[in-house]
Amino acid sequence: MKRTGMEGSFAIAEAIKLARVEAVAAYPITPQTHIVERLAEFVANGELDAEYIPVESEHSAMSACLGTSAVGARTFTATASQGLELMHEVLYVASGLRLPIVMTVANRALSAPLSIWTDHSDAMATRDCGWIQIFAENAQQAFDLTLCAFRIAEDPIVLLPTMFHIDGFYVSHTIESVEFLEQEVVDKFLPEYRHPYPLDPDKPVTIGAFGPPFIYTEAKKAHEAALRSSKKVILRVWQEFSKLSGRHYSPVESYKAEDADVLLLCMGSFSETAMMAIDKMQAEGQKVGLIRLRLWRPFPTEELRQAVSKAQVLIILDRALSLGGTPPVCSEIQAALYPLKTRPKIVSFVGSLGGREISAQGFEEVIRHGVDKAKQGELDEFEIIGVRE
Amino acid sequence: MTEKDKTIEIRWHGRGGQGAVTSAELLALAAIEEGKFAQAFPSFGPERRGAPVLVFNRVSDVNPIRARVSVTNPDIVVILDPGLIYITDVTSGLKEGGVLIINTTKTLVDITSELNGPWKLAVVNATSIAREMLGVPIVNTTMLGALVKATGIIELESLTEPLKERFGARAKGNIDACRKAYEETEIAELSGIVEKPRKTFETETFPSWQELLPGCVVTEAGNAKQYRTGDWKSERPVLDHQKCIKCGICYLFCPEGCIGQNEDGYFEANLYYCKGCGICARECWTEAIKMVEEE
Ligand code: SF4
Numbered sequence: 001m002k003r004t005g006m007e008g009s010f011a012i013a014e015a016i017k018l019a020r021v022e023a024v025a026a027y028p029i030t031p032q033t034h035i036v037e038r039l040a041e042f043v044a045n046g047e048l049d050a051e052y053i054p055v056e057s058e059h060s061a062m063s064a065c066l067g068t069s070a071v072g073a074r075t076f077t078a079t080a081s082q083g084l085e086l087m088h089e090v091l092y093v094a095s096g097l098r099l100p101i102v103m104t105v106a107n108r109a110l111s112a113p114l115s116i117w118t119d120h121s122d123a124m125a126t127r128d129c130g131w132i133q134i135f136a137e138n139a140q141q142a143f144d145l146t147l148c149a150f151r152i153a154e155d156p157i158v159l160l161p162t163m164f165h166i167d168g169f170y171v172s173h174t175i176e177s178v179e180f181l182e183q184e185v186v187d188k189f190l191p192e193y194r195h196p197y198p199l200d201p202d203k204p205v206t207i208g209a210f211g212p213p214f215i216y217t218e219a220k221k222a223h224e225a226a227l228r229s230s231k232k233v234i235l236r237v238w239q240e241f242s243k244l245s246g247r248h249y250s251p252v253e254s255y256k257a258e259d260a261d262v263l264l265l266c267m268g269s270f271s272e273t274a275m276m277a278i279d280k281m282q283a284e285g286q287k288v289g290l291i292r293l294r295l296w297r298p299f300p301t302e303e304l305r306q307a308v309s310k311a312q313v314l315i316i317l318d319r320a321l322s323l324g325g326t327p328p329v330c331s332e333i334q335a336a337l338y339p340l341k342t343r344p345k346i347v348s349f350v351g352s353l354g355g356r357e358i359s360a361q362g363f364e365e366v367i368r369h370g371v372d373k374a375k376q377g378e379l380d381e382f383e384i385i386g387v388r389e
Numbered sequence: 390m391t392e393k394d395k396t397i398e399i400r401w402h403g404r405g406g407q408g409a410v411t412s413a414e415l416l417a418l419a420a421i422e423e424g425k426f427a428q429a430f431p432s433f434g435p436e437r438r439g440a441p442v443l444v445f446n447r448v449s450d451v452n453p454i455r456a457r458v459s460v461t462n463p464d465i466v467v468i469l470d471p472g473l474i475y476i477t478d479v480t481s482g483l484k485e486g487g488v489l490i491i492n493t494t495k496t497l498v499d500i501t502s503e504l505n506g507p508w509k510l511a512v513v514n515a516t517s518i519a520r521e522m523l524g525v526p527i528v529n530t531t532m533l534g535a536l537v538k539a540t541g542i543i544e545l546e547s548l549t550e551p552l553k554e555r556f557g558a559r560a561k562g563n564i565d566a567c568r569k570a571y572e573e574t575e576i577a578e579l580s581g582i583v584e585k586p587r588k589t590f591e592t593e594t595f596p597s598w599q600e601l602l603p604g605c606v607v608t609e610a611g612n613a614k615q616y617r618t619g620d621w622k623s624e625r626p627v628l629d630h631q632k633c634i635k636c637g638i639c640y641l642f643c644p645e646g647c648i649g650q651n652e653d654g655y656f657e658a659n660l661y662y663c664k665g666c667g668i669c670a671r672e673c674w675t676e677a678i679k680m681v682e683e684e
């Protein structure tokens with residue numbers, strides 16, 4: 001199909017339209033605004049037959065989404081940064097109630113100091129909210145994974161809200177080439193959403209009831225089991241989608257990593273810049289490769305172990321801090337690899353906070369520095385790269 | 390372990406609003422005042438007037454109390470409301486040689502036939518004492534007197550300060566009620582096999598995590614109907630047909646919605662749900678409804 005030039009936000013809005021979303025409740029926040037503005041236009045001019053609920057805050061946005069999803073309407077929202085934080089408590093309600101809301105987060109740093117620029121602090125702060133979480137690196141992935149997100153979320157054995165992360169500005173505000181799908185193709189891929197127990201006055205149900213100590217643990221075990229087993233469905237849906245589109249997605253994606261002794265692992269749009277560094281270093285004969293974590297929740301432990309099994313050094317570049325602790329992606333990976341008898345040496349970096357960029361050359365330096373640290377055995381503490389002393 | 394090393398565990402059975410929490414707190418404060426180690430805490434949950442509640446104490450002469458968990462094998466059980474013995478398993482886990490203390494109008498002999506076991510049984514008509522000394526049937530402080538008499542866990546005098554602190558001007562009535570109960574409590578050493586009163590409820594069973602519907606949705610509409618709020622009452626409304634003018638005001642005010650009109654046009658409470666709040670009696674302007682204590 002023909003490639004079209006389009007801003008990442010609009011490509012997502014296009015996917016939402018093709019998905020025939022029935023309800024959108026959102027509050028604008030940079031850098032997410034373009035997505036929901038475009039959706040508001042679609043609804044206003046009749047291109048999208050959906051209920052658009054303008055709300056007074058993100059807390060209300062997610063609360064409204066609970067309602068629309070619970071009555072059985074395909075529901076979408078988008079937010080970023082402080083907005084995601086304001087939603088925080090409702091995120092847990094959405095997943096606990098098993099409502100398959102789909103949300104785009106245009107990743108952005110958290111205040112203070114006030115920053116509207118990109119990093120993954122907002123994403124990492126919602127790590128444990130019980131949603132499926134997926135990272136997209138460019139407009140094409142954002143388009144594709146949006147469509148897949150509805151299929152995954154609404155699958156009767158999953159029924160979980162799904163958040164997919166795009167980097168603010170670097171994806172949301174970047175115009176690039178995207179291949180779309182025809183409406184008929186999408187319609188076939190994405191059947192109508194049916195919640196098995198919708199709110200319906202003719203067939204009353206109770207949702208959100210009280211969970212005393214004798215039931216709460218069971219409820220959480222069921223939630224945990226559902227989130228874990230959603231991986232099967234995610235794999236199946238992505239496979240099906242690849243047949244449809246020729247574009248492949250998997251929980252852990254390797255780039256030129258087959259013979260690499262040294263692996264760099266990152267998430268989000270700057271993985272693409274990192275690829276350029278890998279290309280260059282490989283051309284110089286260095287055995288380096290790249291791992292991108294696409295699926296963040298459920299955490300793809302098996303796939304990750306597989307992907308790093310032959311490496312000697314694994315350099316993890318987090319784009320958020322866990323202040324006072326180990327950086328979030330690194331601690332997750334350390335936990336996944338700890339039980340293994342042989343595992344690579346792990347070098348932990350944090351970089352690219354609050355919109356500070358890393359160039360392709362910068363990635364080369366990160367890798368070289370990581371290898372040095374591994375050689376020297378300086379592995380017990382993470383390092384913030386590019387910080388002025 | 391010597392006697393002194395032992396931690397005495399107490400379980401209080403009361404109803405929301407009867408002050409079991411206060412009793413346990415006062416006991417703990419008095420014990421701590423005596424230089425002992427003590428603890429008091431309720432089984433946390435939604436507070437509903439009339440609903441059965443549990444409260445726990447631990448008291449030790451010499452050891453700090455570490456257990457932060459409900460008492461399941463009590464040395465002492467105190468029952469504030471006689472009706473509770475039919476809806477909860479009050480002697481569950483009560484230790485051999487333990488003490489069971491009941492507020493009841495029944496005699497020792499009568500209650501023994503219902504709650505026999507290898508324990509010491511103490512009875513007192515705390516409701517009538519509380520009515521007399523305090524003017525209300527709130528028996529929590531009264532039952533403290535019975536507890537001290539039956540167990541000697543603290544000195545009666547140690548309660549005076551905590552009672553004064555808690556009740557201020559009303560402390561005297563409470564101290565007197567406590568003392569009167571101390572004097573009137575009757576005690577018998579029982580032996581033999583455990584006898585439990587016939588319960589009027591079914592034991593609940595809970596689903597496994599695999600049986601839960603997604604999001605714990607409840608598909609059975611109106612299942613609150615099964616919920617026997619009638620278990621919460623310690624008083625029930627009795628209607629005087631002579632005075633009733635069939636106006637239906639009681640029906641409008643009942644918070645449980647459990648009053649209905651019968652064939653003769655009288656408004657009657659369904660006692661399966663009536664929680665004994667007394668609102669109907671208060672609102673009935675011909676004073677046709679009287680609240681009568683449950684047995
Ligand atoms: S309010 Fe009193 S008089 Fe009126 S129906 Fe009820 S019981 Fe009878």
Ligand code: SF4
Pocket residue numbers: 625626642643644645646647648658659662663664665666667668669670
């Ligand atoms: S006491 Fe009267 S008002 Fe209260 S629940 Fe019973 S019938 Fe209803």
